[in-house]
Each structure stands twice: as C-alpha cells, then as structure tokens.
Amino acid sequence: MFKISLPDGSVREVPRGSSPADVAAAIGPGLAKAALAARVDGELRDLGRPFEGDAALELVTARDEADALELARHDFAHVLAEAVQALFPGTQITFGPSTDDGFYYDFAPRDRPFTDEDLPAIEAEMRRIIAADKPLTREIWSRADLIARWLEQGESFKAEWAGELPEGEELTVYRSGSDWLDMCRGPHLASTGKLDPAAFKLTRVSGAYWRGDQANAMLSRVYGTGWLNKKQLDAHLLRLEEAAKRDHRKLGAEMDLFHLQAEAHGSVFWHPKGYKVWRELEAYMRRAIDAAGYREVKTPQIMDARQWEQSGHWGKYRENMFVIPDEVPSVEDEGALVSGKGDWMALKPMNCPAHVLIFRQGIKSYRDLPLRLYENGCCHRNEPHGALHGLMRVRQFTQDDAHIFCREDQIVAEVQDFCALADRIYKDFGFTYAIKLALRPEQRFGSDTDWDKAENELRDAVVRAGLATPEYGWEELPGEGAFYAPKLEWHLTDAIGRTWQVGTIQSDRVLPERLDAHYIGEDGEKHRPVMLHRAIFGSYERFIGILIEHYAGKLPLWLAPVQAVVATIVSDADGYASEVEANLRLAGIRVESDLRNEKINYKVREHSLQKVPHLLVVGKREAEERTVAIRILGEERQRFMPMDEAVAWLKGEALAPDLRA
RNA sequence: GCCGCUUUAGCUCAGUCGGUAGAGCACAUCAUUCGUAAUGAUGGGGUCACAGGUUCGAAUCCUGUAAGCGGCACCA
DSSP: OEEEEOTTSOEEEEOTTOOHHHHHHHHOHHHHHHOOEEEETTEEEOTTSOOOSSEEEEEEOTTSHHHHHHHHHHHHHHHHHHHHHHHSTTOEEEEOOBOSSEEEEEEEOSSSOOOGGGHHHHHHHHHHHHHTTOBEEEEEEOHHHHHHHHHHHTOHHHHHHHHHSOTTOOEEEEEETTTEEEEOOOOOOSBGGGSOTTSEEEEEEEEEEGGGOTTSOEEEEEEEEEOSSHHHHHHHHHHHHHHHHTOHHHHHHHTTOEEOOGGGTTSOEEOHHHHHHHHHHHHHHHHHHHHTTOEEOOOOSEEEHHHHHHHTHHHHHGGGOOEEEESOOOOOSSSOSOOSOSEEEEEOSOSHHHHHHHHHSSOEEGGGOSEEEEEEEEEEOOOOGGGOBTTTBOSEEEEEEEEEEEOGGGHHHHHHHHHHHHHHHHHHTTOEEEEEEEOOOSSOOSOHHHHHHHHHHHHHHHHHTTOOSGGGTOEEETTOSOSSOOEEEEEEEOTTSOEEEEEEEEEESHHHHHTTOOEEOTTSSEEOOEEEEEESSSOHHHHHHHHHHHTTTOOOTTTOSSOEEEEESSGGGHHHHHHHHHHHHHTTOOEEEEOOSSOHHHHHHHHHHTTOSEEEEEOHHHHHHTEEEEEETTOSSEEEEEHHHHHHHHHHHTSOGGGOO
16 A cells, blocks of 8 residues: 555555545546646656655646646647648658747648648647547656657658667657657647647648758748637737737837838838937936946947958858958949959947957056947848748847947946946836846857856856846857857846847957957956846847837837827917917927817827827817826826926936936 | 748728729818818829749749848847
8 A cells, every 4th residue: 555645734545556546536526627747756647657655745737827738738749740641641740849929830731831821720620539538648668669669650750869869768659549659758738638729729831840950851831729618818919919919010110110121131220200219218328328337339340351361251251241342343334243352341239349359449547447348330130031020030220239348357246336236227128037147059169267257257247236036037059159258138028028139248268369468467367358248128120119019109208100190180380389389399398289180089090099198188268278288098087287297297207218207 | 141921002901813093091182170090072193022934914923032021040
C-alpha cells in the first residue's frame, strides 16, 4: 500500500498500481469527472499514471487554469497532428508545442505546404477525433524500438529527433486510441473527449525551419488558438480584433501621420502630423540628455569602406549595409552605370565608429571622462525583406544614440545613472518594462576575460540599482549579445500586454581598441577608455509605432499632432472662432479651426476619429458670452469656461511631463 | 532571405462560366446655418501592381518580377 497525502492534510492508503484517477474516483464522482491531470510531489502527470510510492497528490481541474490550459493546448496540438495525418497521408509529423494563446504543429507535407483553405477540413477532422473521445495512453519505449518504428512509418524527422536523445534512455510515447502515436514527454489529458470542441480555432499557416535553423528544411506550420471553453476562445478572438484596431500602420494612415510605399520600401515618409510627434519626442529627449550631461553631435552619413573595415562592421555586418561606389555614374547610354573601380563607401548602419573618431580628435585626459556623446543618428540597414514591418522594422531609422567614453571604474556608476534615466523616461510615457542581460554570442570579437568583465559590470549595475528582480522581469539571455559587447535590454510592455525591445546599454572594449581610442591617465600613460553604447527610444520610428499602439492613437495631449480644434456650429461664430484659435496658437497650442458649413455632429465625429484630444465648440451663445464648450476626447460631459481661462488651462495641460512642476 | 496568401478608384471592398468595370466612404459643385459621433442632391474619378504568354477576346487562365500581409529566420 502507498500513502497518498492530499492538500487538505488527509492521507489515503491505496494499493500498488493505483493512479490519481483512482483517488479522484474514491473521493467522489464529481471530482473524478472534473480531474484533468495530477500533481504528484509537485510534478504534473497523467491522471492514469500509477503511483510509484508514497506521494503528495494535488488533482488538477479546470480551476487550475494555467495547468489546465497548458494540458489542453498540448492535447490540441496532438489532435491537430493526428487529424492532419488522417487527411493527408504521407505527411510527416515533427514537433508541436503549446504557445501563449494556443498551439502549433510543424509538418513536413508530402506534396505541398498547407494553405488557409485546408484549415476548415482539418478543424472538422479534429472535432471528429475529440468526439470519438479516444483515450490517450502513456507507453514507455526503448530508443531503438522507437527509431525503428519511426523509420518504418517514414517519419524521418521524428527518427532524427529520437536518435539524438540520450542512448539507452526510455522514451515516453502517447497513443491516441489504438492507432496513432507520437513521441512526447507528456503529460496529457486522459482522453481527447476532455477537450472542448468549441474552444479552439486554427488561425493560420506559415513556413518554419526544422529546428529553427535556416539551413534546414522548411516545414509547414499550422497555428491554432486553444482554450478551455468557448467563452474563453471568444474573449481571445475579441482581444485580437481590439489589437488589430490599434495597429500603428492602420492608425498611421487614418490619422495621416506617415506612409510607406514600394519606391522607398522600408523607409518612412513622415507627414506633417507624424513629424510633429517626432519633433516633440526629439525636444523631450534633448531636454533629458542635456540635463544628464550628454553633448549632442552630428556625424557623416557615408564613410569610406576602409573605416568600416577597421571598425569590424565590414567583416561582421556587411550583409546588412548599403554600399555606395565613390564614383560619378556614367552618362553614356551603353555600358555599366559605374565601373566598380572607384573606392567603396557605405551608409552608416551604426553611429559608434563616428563617435570614436570624434573622441580621438585632440588628446583626452582622464579628467575629460566620462565623455557622453549623443546623436539623433540616422542609420541605414539593409534588413532581410521579410523582416520589414511598418514602423517597427525599417531600413532607414534614427536612433537616440549615445556613447559614453569612460574609465573602468566609472562603468557601474554610468550604467546605474542610465537605468535611472531610462526608468524616468519610460514612466513619462506610461510604460512598465523588463530588463534583460544578453550574454556573449558565438560569433564575437574580444577575449573571454573582457567578456567576463563586461557581463559582470552590467549585471552589477542592475543589481545595485535594485532592478535585478522578478518584478522588473530580470532575466539573462545566453548568446543574445552583440558581436562586440553584452547588452542590457529594456523590454516595454504596452497597454495590451505586448512587449517591445527598445532601450539598451552595452559595455564595449572592442571598438576603442580597434579604432585606437585612448586617454592620458593620472599616471601620465595612455589608457583605453571603455565605450558604453546606449539608447532609450531605440529608434524614433519604432518608438512612435509603439506609442501609437500603446495609446491606440489617442496620444497624450503633449504629443498629439493637433491638440485642439475650434469647431463652429453656425457661421455667425466664425469670427469669434478665429479669435479663439489665434489665442490658443499664441499660447503655443497646436490648434486648427473648423469653420466648414457642416453640422456639429459631423464635426464631432470627424475630429473624434482623428483622435483630437480637445474639441472647442463655439456657437452663437459662446460668441456672445466669450466662452468655449470643451469636449475632451472619450468623455461625455463637456466643460464650459471663459476663453481666457480655457487658453490658460490648455496651456498647462499641454506641458510635457518633464516640464510639469 | 525562406514558406503561404494577397494586389481592382484616394480608402474599404464586390466583380458568376474568359465577352470591354461596380458599391460605400472620401473628393468637387449646389442647396442647407443646424448645439455634441455621418444633411441632401448632382458630378468627376480606374493602363484591374508590373512584364510576358495562352486566346477571336484576359481584371478573370499560365509564367516571371515587385510590393503588401501572416509566420520562420534575422534584428533598434
């Protein structure tokens, strides 16, 4: 007999061979039905898997939502694989995990990749499998038997996978009914019928590389979203619709902020309104860096290729660089445009080398350090075309880039200061964030000793700033650093919970070495400065994209391209409206007037859709009383106040957060 | 770059079997002067992404190219 202790403190004795399912049944039929899986000594297991000794047992039901969702999604993935093999014989199965909102499965199709049009049939087949309530049973196979079985079935991917698991290890296999099996660590629900057939939806298909490696075969991935019940699924689908409404590409067009077109694909055409937002951010950032002891510079857009060779970019980064011949193009109709004999130049993909060149001008003393050089640096990177995405991933972008040249003993303090600066700035925009440390990648410059030092300094600074806690999402990411330095990364969380990497600080000993930057120390000798690369917005383009989505287009007053519209009800108020407009403009408010011969309903609707924060309505009454009726975007009630008071109030409201008292 | 899908008026989208292009919104003109999310009428607007091919005839079928979208890989 085994002693099984339950969460309420009671202990039950069960015979050998019993499983959590037996315990559930003994407690009551309700629980037996509700139980989905078991936690045995803390480990999530199948309900039907026998105990191996005395154990602490917790039964998992739909109330344990995280566990239940994970189980259901994993099962949906298996059912998906079984359905696809039933409908498309010859399709190989590979791998299919759960995701944040559902599941996917990667297949190697026999003759063609799957398309969206295949999804309804696959969904229907999945529902048949769920309705058949096939038991899912766990079996233990030897590695050799399993590989033999996969090869016999023509499952070469599965065989490859199994072949790489440790020799002699027993592998778990789950059988669905009597005929279909997949290699899997489990656990699973007791049977397919535990899934709610109305709680999933196949969402899309895509390509994906086998084992995530570009060098491998392209598989065909089917994505689904999966939940415990239809209500959850519907809520999720609604969330997706809401997210689509705040897509910055859609809002950017609707609000006339910017556009993209094929002739300059990957580069942004900023319209007047979008550029207002940009300029407001630029002004904000300049105030921040001026106060933090940075000095702004501007450096060349194009430099000789030899400079990029020396910095190391030519070797490690060339595939992302735009290269330009230093040659006048031929004006002949026949023949090549350029001879290719001229020198090569390149558009800068980064600002760092140019900042080192500024540092190198003149002799620097240890007294000059730290030297913080800031640039709104316009960079060009020839990104893989499939990577481009609205404002988030572009080929021309402007970084809020700075390089801090400092002594070894100043690094930690500088990084700490940066953490504080980033914290204040992100909070001004209403973001919460997570900090991550990206460690050395496989392809890198510099000695392991330097990498040890650099990684430790960044870690130390975050620890000292008290930010290396779960609350700040602290996490270390092996292999994710840049080729010249480890990175601290700031990942913002927006209003609907998505995360975006924007800020970074990297401590670099490689570039100062390669470009021979030095300062004279107290001892009169030459020393190598350390260079901290850092950004807070990341790029203006991406940051604006994130802001649009975060605020769903309703930018805070200080950032709104048009802060107020004065709208008339009758043309008799035109003169007064123009007066109100002039006064607001004089107070520095970005204001427009709408004197069109349209109904006030029409004007309210139009400016609301344009996300104008304040609509000042003036009719006959306001003109006579010299007041305005202010309608704030998203509010039902309006405020009435004298014009002068309204101007003063708006002026105060429109202040940037760093300028408020 | 890789896989799949898409590309028709400024925007959102119809367009059947291959037979000479359609709506709503927007825009222009006219009327309307109205109190908080669409006033009405009239009108103009298209090399059906681009280049080839099949056909008596192509928005429609085929091939290629480009861009967009969803992923993968890569990344601020």
